[in-house]
Amino acid sequence: MTLRRKLLLVALCTLALPVAGWLYVRQMETLLREGQAQALVASARAVARSLVATHAPLPPGGAGWYVQQAVNPITVDGYGDDWAPLTPWSQALDKRGKLLLAEDADWLYVYVDVRSTHRTRADAADANALAADHLILGLRKDGQLRRYLIASSAPGPATARPLDPAVQHFPEWIATQWQEDGSGYRVELRLPRSLGLDGLGVGIYDASAPDGDPQAADVRPLLGYSRELSRELAQLAPENVRARVLAPQGWLLARSGRMGNTAVPAGEQPGWFAALVYRSLLANQLEDAEPWTDDAPRLDVHEVNAAAAGTPATLWRQGEGRGSVVLAAAVPVEQGGKVQGVLLLEQASRAVPLLANRALLGLLATSFGVLLVAGAILLAFATRLSLRLSRLRDAAERAQANDGRLDGQMLARFPMTDAQDEIGDLARSFERLFEVVGGYTDYLRTLASKLSHELNTPLAIVKSSLDNLEHALVDRDALPPEAAPYLARARDGVARLGTLVRAMSEASRMERAIAAAEPEDVDLVEVVRGCAEAYRPLAGTRRLEGLLPDTPLRLHCAPELIAQALDKLFDNALSFTPEGGWMRLSLRADGDAAEIELANQGEPLPAAMQGRLFDSLVSLRDKAKPGDVPHLGLGLYVVRLVAERHHGVASARNLEDGSGVAFTLRLQGMPRQRL
Structure with a gap:
């Protein structure tokens, strides 16, 4: 991984800033919520105590039958079509039925639906009516109760007959409608509201499972929406808060007020994006608004149930308006240690989302701005650092020649040595290292000429001493026959050593001669063609093929050096x-360079020697036998010097088909001298 990528990864660590800010804003939003919830619970407790203190008409507490407001005219016919809008809020009656109660200005309507697949039929006037399937209807007023028996042997009109003695103002009989099918039966009736009933009892008797009192009825007080209680509530409820009084079972008894939006100016209402940000990133545990609708006669939610058990509860839910949230607080309405109802206050708030959104968006904008600036600074720093290191690497690579020598001009202007940071220290260390290596390399390069100069005199002494020794022994006829081979070997060793010394001296002279060669503009095609024609007689039985371009190839070079290199190849x-x-x-021409290649059939190059072929005193020929002239391995070294003098390179490779090898000279040309 590059240095720039690593620093970019480091820059990404600054993303922890907006994340930490987001967590802080969420915590702040939670604290705002808690404060607002505590304030609303305190208001709800105060209103609940005020309702008790003013003797508002609160429900008696405990279970009751809720009477809904009839939304359309109800025809007493025993069918449930007219009750369809009220059916979702039916009340469970025993385990086998459900009860619906509704009222209008004149009548109280009762609808009972009983599930029973086995029927035992009898009319209410029959002697065995209590043993058949029937209903018990109880009417209560001012503590007095009268029960009626409702039974029918066939669908249609039926009469509810009294089971108890006559009570003043209670009817002697009640007209009902009885309808049935394979799933059960339904009973519908109506009672005049002028009766002023305060309680109603309904009992179901199933003849197929006679496990109860056939005359029993579940008598409960009647609950309903109270306008008087609503007026009391309207005087006590806080402004811009919707208040509802509920029975412990969640039935609506009174309501007042509306949730206002005056806390936030109209021009600052949050848009859809702000609402999305709030609900996605900030708000937590926002409940759906549907169960809390104002049109429902009953709220069956956990908070109301908790308040009915005596524990205040709060809830944040989605508001009806865009970007709004609603805080609901439910507290018990207690009197004499008994929960008589539940007070529910709901307050819409756009201030909390707006403040949270502003804080979050401001924080995110600042954090991302800082992140972008920090990332740009780190990227610029990484780029500059990478470029400086690249310059240092390129300078180190350019300072080294192919033969291990160092470029003196490059060392004289080694980059970044005047920098005062760690890279400057590294550049100065490289410069000192190259100076030391350069001095040692120069010493090694001149070692051959120094040795050749120093060894000439000892070799001459040894050679003359061997000559004098041989002449002295031969003149005296004192040279033993067995000593002659040893003397010959000594003379041969001295000759070979002299040849090596002369070769080392010759290599030094060749380097100086190649460096001093004068360039000129020549047609390289003619130079190579002339060399090829000269080589053909020397090839003997070997075939020499020349592949030259048809057009001239001009190059500013030293033709005698190129011919010398071709001779060696x-x-x-x-x-x-x-x-x-x-x-x-x-x-062939290759861009602004020329390539000369000499390929020959033969054994491939050893892999271990391909990088050393053009070094001095390296040879692949067989070792010379005693008496043979040794091969010193200077030919390819001369080829490399000629290529480098022409700003080129010499290379060797094995042919793709494995039939031989190819040596290539790539020449750029020599620089032109300015007058």
């Missing part, structure tokens, strides 16, 4: 090409 190829083999000399 040809001599090398001739040594390794078998009798009857082939050699191929080619020239």
Whole structure:
């Protein structure tokens, strides 16, 4: 991974800033919620105590039958079509039925639906009516109760007959409608509201499971929406708060007020994006608004149930308006240690989402701005640091020549040595290292000429001493026959050592001669063609093929050096090409450079030697036998010097088909001298 990428990853760590800010804003929003919830609970407790203190008409507490307001005219026919809008809020009656109660200005309507697949039929006037399937209807007023028996042997009109003695103002009989099908039966009736009932009892008797009192009825007080209680509540409820009084079972008894939006100016209402940000990133545990609708006659939610048990509860839910939230607080309405109802206050708030959104968006904008600036600074720093290191690397690579020598001009202007940071220290260390290595390399390069100069005199002394020794022994006829081979070997060793010393001296002279060569503009095609024609007689039985371009190839070069390099390459190829083999000399242009290639048939190059072929005193020829002239391995070294003098490179490779090797000279040309 590059340095810039690593620093960019480090820059990404600054993302912890907006994350920490987001968590802080969420905590702040939670604290705002808690404060607002505590304030609303305190208001709800005060209103609940006020309702008790003013003797508002609160429900008696405990279970009761709720009477809904009839939304449309109800026809007493025993069918439930007219009750469809009220059916979702039916009340459970025993385990087998459900009860619906509704009222209008004149009548109280009763609808009972009983599930029973087995029927035992009888009319209310029959002697066995109490043993058949029937209903018990109880009417209560001012503590007095009268029960009626409702039974029918067939669908249609039926009469509810009294089971108890007559009570003043209670009817002697009640007209009902009885309808049934395979799933059960339904009973519908109506009672005049002028009766002023304060309680109603309904009992179901199933003849197929006679497990109860056939005359029993579950008598409960009647609950309903109270306008008087609503007026009392309207005087006590806080402004811009919707208040509802509920029975312990959640039935609506009174309501007043509306949730206002005056806390936030109209021009600052949050848009859809702000609402989305709040609900996605900030708000938590926002309940759905549907169960809290104002049109429902009953709220069956956990908070109301908790308040009915005596524990205040709060809830944040989604508001009806865009971007709004609603805080609901439910507290018990207690009198004499008994919960008589539940007071529910609901307050809409756009201030909390707006403040939270503003804080979050401001924090995110600041954090991302800081992140972008920090990222840009780190990227610029990483880029500059990477460029400086790249310059240092390129300078170190350019300072090294192919033969291990160091470029003196490059060392004289080594970059960033005047920098005062760690990279400057590294550059100065590199510069000192290259100076030391350069001095040692120069010492090694001149060592051959120094040794050749120093060894000439000792070699001359040894050679003259061997000559004098041989002459003295021969003149005296004192040279033993068995000593002659040893003397010959000593003379041969001295000759070989002298040859090596002369070769080292010659290599130094060649370097100086190549460095001093004068360039000129020549047609390289003619130079190579002339060399190829001169090599053909020397090839013997080997075939020499020339592949030259048809057009001139001009190059500013030293033609005698190029011819000398080709001589060395040809001599090398001739040594390794078998009798009857082939050699191929080619020239081609490659951009602004020229490539000369000499390929020959023969054994491939050893992999371990391909990087050392053009070094001095390296040879692949067989070791010389005693008495043979040794091969010193200077030919390819001269080829490399010629290529470098022309700002080029010498290379060797094995042919793709494995039939031989190819040596290539890539020449850029020599620089032109300015007058």
